[in-house]
Amino acid sequence: MKDEKYPKGAITERGKRLYDERVRPNVDEEAQRGTFVAIDVETGDWETGSDELDAADRLEERRPEARGRLFFTRVGLGYTAKIGGRPLASAPEND
Secondary structure, three states: OOOOOOOOOHHHHHHHHHHHHHHHHHOOOOOOOOOEEEEEOOOOOEEEEOOHHHHHHHHHHHOHHHOOOEEEEEOOOOOEEEEOOOOOOOOOOOO
């Protein structure tokens, strides 16, 4: 599904800017290197986690409306991703 609110590349651009402005000054890049960060690109709110799902769950627990507008990165690494939804915790079992 195409997100009409953000033109192509806007979520990534905004997510990177928010990381530099709000997250980077508040994390210890050496101690937390590789930790996943989920950023709500509308509010700038963010959470860290052991993986993308953990970071998203923590953020969505406080801000359920953030679902569908998350940007992911890893502390101290060049990894980035934009997600319009989020992965399921586990696939349903077939009976």
